[in-house]
Amino acid sequence: MPSSSPAGTFPAHTPAASQIFTTVLTHGPLTRQEAARRAGLSPAAVTRAVRPLIEAGFLVEDAGAEVRPALGRPANPVRVDGGRALFVGLKATGDEIIGVLTDLCCRIRVARRVPLSGRSPREVLPVAADLVRELLTEAEGFGVRVLGLGIAVAGDVDRAAGAVRRSPFLDWHDVPLAGLAEEATGLPVTVDNDVRALTVAEQWFGDGVGLSDFAVVTVGAGIGCGLVVHGRVVSGAHGVAGEIGHVPVVPDGPPCHCGDRGCLEAVASDAAITARVREVTGVAVADATEALALAREGDARARAVYARAGEAIGRGIAAVANLLGPERVIISGEGLAAYDLFAGQIRDAFTAAAFGSAARCEVRTRPLPFEEWARGAAATAIQTFVGR
Numbered sequence: 439m440p441s442s443s444p445a446g447t448f449p450a451h452t453p454a455a456s457q458i459f460t461t462v463l464t465h466g467p468l469t470r471q472e473a474a475r476r477a478g479l480s481p482a483a484v485t486r487a488v489r490p491l492i493e494a495g496f497l498v499e500d501a502g503a504e505v506r507p508a509l510g511r512p513a514n515p516v517r518v519d520g521g522r523a524l525f526v527g528l529k530a531t532g533d534e535i536i537g538v539l540t541d542l543c544c545r546i547r548v549a550r551r552v553p554l555s556g557r558s559p560r561e562v563l564p565v566a567a568d569l570v571r572e573l574l575t576e577a578e579g580f581g582v583r584v585l586g587l588g589i590a591v592a593g594d595v596d597r598a599a600g601a602v603r604r605s606p607f608l609d610w611h612d613v614p615l616a617g618l619a620e621e622a623t624g625l626p627v628t629v630d631n632d633v634r635a636l637t638v639a640e641q642w643f644g645d646g647v648g649l650s651d652f653a654v655v656t657v658g659a660g661i662g663c664g665l666v667v668h669g670r671v672v673s674g675a676h677g678v679a680g681e682i683g684h685v686p687v688v689p690d691g692p693p694c695h696c697g698d699r700g701c702l703e704a705v706a707s708d709a710a711i712t713a714r715v716r717e718v719t720g721v722a723v724a725d726a727t728e729a730l731a732l733a734r735e736g737d738a739r740a741r742a743v744y745a746r747a748g749e750a751i752g753r754g755i756a757a758v759a760n761l762l763g764p765e766r767v768i769i770s771g772e773g774l775a776a777y778d779l780f781a782g783q784i785r786d787a788f789t790a791a792a793f794g795s796a797a798r799c800e801v802r803t804r805p806l807p808f809e810e811w812a813r814g815a816a817a818t819a820i821q822t823f824v825g826r
Contacts, residue, residue, distance in 0.1 A: 500516070588822075
């Protein structure tokens, strides 16, 4: 399917240009002096980097918003023109694909959801291509080009190779997704793990802006963790850094699908909580929604299951804080629908298990709908476009 909006290229390819553009994108509007300070570059290097970006329309000088420095002549701040380009982000689950159309500042302009009737690549890819086609049609109304497509998938994803090595929710193994999607859509494609994609969005556009070290822990169908260390999203040598879901947190706890026992995911994922609620209450709850409703109705046994899950999550977050010492841990994911039932246990367990100064780590919750996971995918496409 050819794109109705042919792919463009970033107008300046020097490291300084990418660095300055990213700095203004995540922190702007900024004066050139402030951009130079934040990026650690000379004023002359910033001037050289900014000029082609303004000429290409990616940066805009706000002449009417002068900021007078302590010395010298007034300085006009520069900002990113978010409407200069559009990006598509897709999040694939086992049941549906969520798609968003964002601007260059990763603000969602259009969002769509489509169900999946099957999970194999030959069933998922045509649905994804149709959804991209629909979003490209929507993009025509904005009068600017779509410059990239990001796809977020749970599991072991090799971003550099554009391949899904293993996705348990889709039952995929070694799928060259980027190449297949590029052929189907005509767009440059970035494929990444869904939690890492969400972490990129938080680093560039969310609660991680300005932090050099933080973590995103997601709670829901699985337990995931995205890590930012010294300003870089960490994937590790084999792409599985941050696999907090399989950290043992309950000695001799329930069996996990990985073959171990007492893993965080075996205690605190939606499926684990639902199964445990069935076991202790004898009520045949069908899913996490029904398990949550039973707990909210006051069933003490169901509430105890959520309390145990909260304790496990708190210990898992403490393990991250003890190992990496992040400034902040952001808890997100669909499992936060039950946050009121285990917030206290998360905090108490974290405080008890965090060692020394690691306990100073800020733990912040950020409930996000699935559209935000698709936005994370779009953020990876923006990151690739900028060359960061």
